[in-house]
Amino acid sequence: MKITSLCILAIGLAGSARLLPSQPQDEQAKSSATVEGVFVDQDGAPLEGVHVLNRIWPGAESSTESDGDGHFEILLEWDGNKDGTWYEGYARKEGRAMLKFRADLRAGQEFDFGRLTLTPGGVLSGEVLDASGAPLSGAMLLVVDAAQQASAPEGAQADGPPWEQVIDRGSTDASGAYEIIGVPPGTWFIVAKHESTWWLWSEPIRLEAGKRATASPFHLESLPAEYQIQGRVVDPGDKPVANAQVATSVLSPDGRFMMQTTARTDESGQFVLFFSRLPSGTVDLRVQPEGDELDDGSLLDVSPGARDLVVHLGGTKVLRLHVVDDTGRPVERYGWGLSIDKPGSFVMTGSAPAFHEGGYATLRVPEHPFELEIRSDAHDRKEIGAFTPDALPKVLEITLTSSQAISGYVTFQGRPVPDVFVELVQRTPNYLDGVVEGHWNGLYYGLESSTTHTDQSGRFRIPNDFPHITYYARAWADGYAEGTSGPVKVGATGVHVELGVGGEIAGVVSVPRGLPPGGIELEFYREEIKASSINTSVGKILRTITDDDGSYSQPHLDPGTWLVRVHPSGTLLSDLGWSEAKVEAESHPYVVTVQDQDTTYFDIALGRDEPCILEGRISVGDKIREGYSELLLEGPFALDLDFSGVDEHGRFRLVARSSGKYRLVINAGPGHHQYKTITDLVELVPGTNAWERDLPVDQWTGEGIRLDAH
Structure with missing residues (x-):
């Protein structure tokens, strides 16, 4: 047998309950991206028949093989509620060493790894x-x-x-x-x-x-009998349940995490659980059957070495929902939560908000008493129940209300705009508070829980339970520049957000050695937001691709300062032969200022400009042992250009693309949660710029130290 995939030992905590999906299930939206590349040997010759194992969040696997030109390509799909995913590829071919490669993907992306060299193995x-x-x-x-x-x-x-x-x-x-x-x-x-x-x-x-x-x-050598638990799983009629997952968790040898042990039942419902470490006491078994006609089951306080156990699973029943608002109109986007009262345990499970045509949805509920909670982005949560399985209505009619909320409408040149993304945002806190008064980076942040879309008349309503917080309403849609209105608080109505035309950045990207400049991605942003972040990213990171002649344009940008990062595509980096240091230097963003309803022309010559490197060192007596440093723009948008750690000697390294005045911010100290802020204005020129400060320990007071104030 040829092993062309990676066997992974799964260790972690399993959830306590299984979602009972609606029947029939709504078509789940998918996010997708394409990954490709070319496998070559050390002489650059293409390699055919390279087996590639692809893994993405949350561990889903697929595989493909390279063709006669060494090329591979695969479409990857994941949960549509996530804009991005991590990706790992494992390439294997007999006579070659396995190659692992990775990337962070986003929805709609076409990611080209270029040439991937497999060495002998x-x-x-x-x-x-x-x-x-x-x-x-x-x-x-x-x-x-x-x-x-x-x-x-x-x-x-x-x-x-x-x-x-x-x-x-x-x-x-x-x-x-x-x-x-x-x-x-x-x-x-x-x-x-x-x-x-x-x-x-x-x-x-x-x-x-x-x-x-x-x-x-x-x-x-086999494990001793006390390292096993044996039993069978049956349905309400005592018939065997095949292919059910039986799981338990035990503490790892170092006591740092829980290790999950699982088994599958065979056709007769039998299972054997093995422990790599003997538990110090009893364990709880969790059983999850296939499909949704049977409920999850459990068996508590089981002794290691137990035999002839029987886990009885209960059935489920169908519950039909019809959800409307207080005017009788269907609420077509909602989710739900179930709180299930089982003997000896209390289980909570649920479904994220999704589209349900006409406000109707079908779910299966267990044969135990339960309470139901309906969750809608545009309405108050509603708790209903308790219900007993023998007294379920044919259709459960549910009316949602909206009490505390912020509502308004979005227009462009006075006309309402439907299907606009709207969120409640707050001004980014001044983390230099007490050191540089009044400092604000000009940005706002919002959470996924406070978002919605405008209806066909351009109106929006966002429920909110925090009347003491000051918000701004931010709106964005493709083809417009974002609009912001505020400040507002809970209870505000008639909030008007006007979308703008914005400005444009356009230019030409040129590549050394006459290499083709087409297909290069440019990213326009004011702050980096990772796919795993709880903060919203809609309309905050925009991307475009250069034409065959290297030309590009990005319209509808909010006026002010933007950062532009270039992502070379395909085999371009390997064709250029750049060192890792050169690639790292080229990854830093350019700074471009956008004017409203105007075009800013900005040409980019890859590899031409010498970066401005800040080699720094800070000491305050013996107080600096660890931390981090940042380089910020000065002005209305104090954007973060670069980030670097501070080592035990107080050293750090930061990079800017162009000469000018920047704010250096250092957060460091003798240990975690013991940091203070040190800031200074620095003037950088192309090449290496030295910055060193040895401060007396008596300055280690207050919120921090502002050096440019002296």
Whole structure:
């Protein structure tokens, strides 16, 4: 068997309950992106038949292979409620070392890794047997560098190698055989384990490039009986439930996290759970069946080594919902939460807001008493119940109201605009408060929980339970510049947000050596917002692609300062032959000022300009041991140009694209939560700029130290 995928040991905490989806389920929106690249050998020749395992959030896997030109391409899809995802690719081909590559993707992106070079490698193979000599299917194999381990532990072991020492892994097929393709040349240990056995190390194995090396067969020793829990899962009619997941969690050996142990029931409903570590006490079992006709189940206070357990699962019933507002109009976007009162436990589960045509939705509820909560972005939450499973209405009619809210309308040149994204935002706090009074970076932040879209008449309403907070209403739609209105507080009505025309940035991107400038991505932003952030990013990060001649334009930008970052595409970086330092220097943003209803022309010559590098060091007696530093623009938009850590010697390094005056901000101290702010104005020129300050310890007082005030 060829192992062309990565076997992952899943460790973590499982949720306590399973969502009972609506029936029929609404079509779930998907986000997607395309990933491609070209595999070559060390001489640049294309490699055909490279197997690529693709992994994205939350661990979903897919695979593809490269064609005769070494090219691979795959469309990746994930939950439409997430704008972005992380991506990891694992490339394997016999005779080559496995290559891992990664990127952060966003919806709609076409990401080209360019040329990916696979260096020579080999194959480790063998077989895994139990103590009696029978093959073990699904055993895990870990590859460890022998240079990091003086010798292999002898005999059966309770613990495997540290995960940071593992360079590759694989698993056995039905015959107990394994092949791990893509191991670099060198001397390796293979460490084997089946869920039912202890760990066992091999002798050192020497692997040469392009060769195969076969390890001696593993004979794994079974875990003692007390390391197992056996039982079966049945439905309300005592019939076996196949393919149900049985899980429990135990504390890791170092006490830092919970390790999940899982098993699947067979056709007769039987399961066996194995523990790699013997629990110190009883455990709770959680059972999750396939589909939605059966409810989740549990069994509490189970002793390790227990046999002949029986887990009884309850059924579910259909509940039809019809949700309207207080005028009788259907509410078509909402979600729900269930609070389920089960014997010995209280379970909460639910569904995020989604579209339900006509306000109707169908869900399955367990055969236990429960309470229902309806959640809508534009209305107050409503709690209903308690309900008992034997007294459910055919259709549950629900009316939502909106009590505390901020409402208004969005226009462009006096005309209402439908389907505009609207959010309640707050001014970004002055984190230099007490050091530089009145400092504000000119930005606002908003949370996903305080957003909506305008209706067909351009009106919006956003519920809010915080009457003491001052907000601004921000609106954005494609084809317009954003509009902001405020300040406002809860209860405000008739809030008018006017969208603008905005300004445009346009120009030409040129590339050294006469290389083609087409297809280069430019990113326009005022702050970096990661895909995992709870802050909203709609209309705050805009992107465009250069034409074949390198020309670009980005219209409808809010007037003021913007940052522009260039993302070279395809094989451009490798074709340019830039060093890592050069690539890092080119990743820093340009600063461009936009005028309302005007075009700012800004040409970009990649690799031409020498950056302004600030090499800094700060000391205040013995107070500086760690921290971070930032370089900010001066002016109405104090945007963050660069960020760097501060080491134990007070050193840091920051980069700007062009000469000028910037605000340096250092947050550092002797330890975490012991930081103070130190700030200064710095004048930078192309090349290296030195900044050093040795301050007396008596200045380590108050909120911080402002050096440019002296």
